[in-house]
Amino acid sequence: MTTFWVLVRAGFRRHSTYRLALLAGMTTNSVFGFIRASILLAALSSANASIGGYDKPTTIAFVWWGQALLGTVNLWGFAEVKDRVRSGDIAVDFLRPINPQFAYLAGDLGRAGINLLGRGIPALLLGALLFEIAWPPSTTSWVVGAVSVVLAVVVAFSGNFVINLLAFWLVEIRGITLLWMITGGLLCGLYLPVPWFPDWLRTIAQWSPFPSMLQNPIDILAGRVVGADIASAVAVQVFWAVLLLLLGQVVLRAGRRRLEVQGG
């Protein structure tokens, strides 16, 4: 467990080196936040009522928490593991005394931490300064919301990890990565809240792991989901986190048996 924490801190420090990149990310997230907030507020004015349980302050919370968590949760995936599988460097990871999945998860949690502090929170504060935002309605919402954010990072990581491991069997996984990114981007609740979807699309989203990566923590933090519903929102996330982590272990083992590394 101490190794895990050391790796988390290493991930945090590794990504905190690029201060200018954090500032740049925050700026871009904020510009998109302004645009998205304008669109959704216009839609609410046009509907003259709340849509899917979102009124104006909770919609603003949806937009800015979404922008804040965008850099935190690794929605767009990563290529590091895929590249290492392809080059054979993954063999080195197998030799280390910690399971590769845990090692990469630790690194990703560290990355998430610095991105939340350096890029997400400033964007959120800017949004809160310029718009009327709904803050989490209770201490429970704050605390469980924070847990939910961590779970979202884990779900997004473990899903992407499985996708990366497919490189053991496929020469080029770009098509699959793209498909994952596009479906994920749409269904996770980044562009629009999942409750705004027409029924059939919402059903598809709810059976997928994607809302667990963004919509669920946002719902808790924006105060759209309160009381007992908070528990079920988190339970769904735990389910996907455990399932995808286990799947990752199975695929990793199968890949390890398949791996052939040349040279001495």
Add this chain to the structure above:
Amino acid sequence: MADSRASLSQRLRPYRVLLASRARAQMQYRASFVTDILGTVGVGLAEFAEVWVIFHNVQFLGGLDFTAALLVFALSNLSFSLADMFVGHLDQLPVYIRAGQVDAFYVRPLPLLTQLMTSELSMRRIGRLSVAVVALVVALSTGAVAWSPAKVLLIVLTVVSGSAIFAALFTAAGGLQFFLVDGSEFTNAFTYGGQYAAQQSQQVFPGPLRIFWTFVVPTAFVAYVPAVAILDLPGDRLAPQWLAWCTPLAALLAWGIAGLCWRLGTRHYQGAGG
């Protein structure tokens, strides 16, 4: 006269050869090319889904009904994917700069910018382009367009100027990359952010933001302003119908700024050393 034309075509020949070779190269791996095209179709459809889901909940957004919003979506996506296809890879400039590859471009006997522009032709963007074309056809045929030669001219003018505006944004971003390097994501705010803003009814934006997207980063001219004229909508103070004809002026302005950014950037560049 004939002479000068021959020399022009001769001068453009290297670029033609370069572009043709890039296009051929991408089609060598057939399966990967098809996957990439399907991928950009997917991106286009996801962008469309966003518009569609909003109109599932409301009838009007920013004074536009679904058909009008579809026209704005189509025009902006068409221009953006054209610009993206030809110059979108200027995005990769920070990678080239860090790897010292820009120096390699400098020793070749063609201008840096045109070399970079022709260093790649992203054929896969055809996927997103085709989504935009279908949306444009649907929007123009279902919308109430009082057709006239002027309208046809306006549409052509809009697509040409709109692509030029986005290409200018990519070029300006490229010029700034020489200063930013690690902070390359800054420019995404007005390239990809500009594209996102362009595909909205500008009436959704509060005043200062609207002025920004009209006069500073002129992406309002890419789709919304022309759409007001094409559909004979009333428009408003910041988007009267006659403004649609100023789209080429906006493109010129954007290119003026882009040229300036590019000059500043390349003058600042000292080489990768070693």
